[in-house]
Every structure is written in C-alpha cells, then in structure tokens.
Amino acid sequence: MEDLKALHQQIQQGKGKESGFDVHDSLLRPKGRLYISKHSKLKDLLLKEFYDSYIGGHVGMEHTFRRLNANFAWEGMRKEVKAFVSQCFICQTVKYETTPPNRLLKPLPLPERVWEDVALDFIVGLPP
16 A cells, blocks of 8 residues: 555656556546556456456456456556466366377277177257
C-alpha cells in the first residue's frame, strides 16, 4: 500500500504525468487502466477469474495477459501471469504432446493364414 500512496502523492504534485499515470476518483489509472499494488490480494482473484473461470477458459498465457492488461496494470504482471498459467493443474494434466514420435512407428504384423487375426469394429450412435 505504501507504494501506491507514494505514487499517488507524486502524481498530485505533478511529477507523475510524464509516466502516463492519472488520478480519477482517487484511483491511479495508467493509460485508462486500474493500477493495482504489487502486494494486493486482488491480483490472485483477477488471475483466477481471467484464466480459471468458465469465462477465462484456460486459453493460455498470452491471451490471459492481453485480457488482464486491457483493464488492469501492476508491476511484473506478465511474469505473474506466466507463473500462474504454468502452475495450472488442469492444463498440466490435459496437455498434449505437440512433437512427432521419437522413433519410427512399427506396423502391425500381417497374418500368415486366413482367420489368424480377427477384428470387429462397433459403430454406435449413428443417426437413423
């Protein structure tokens, strides 16, 4: 909170205008966004809302950062968003591999006699 108070005083004295900060309704607003203290617990709530909720949708680091950055600002935002996204349990368990297999795939052996290998496919759920 002390960092916000000091910054607020600098702006009221006319020293913060060149940095892009403005005071509107006693709130610090850098370039129209809401400035949040680096010690605020609100950051965790915002990260969960913009990434973890149904509206957030686990869309990745860059998209979450852009959405947050459009409305809010705080020191080290990109680093905190990256850390939050990298620690998401859901994304870690559902993550898929984007690289090709490490070695060549082995084809299935061809049967040498008739009826040596029998397979049956069940196709269900087709429309009538």
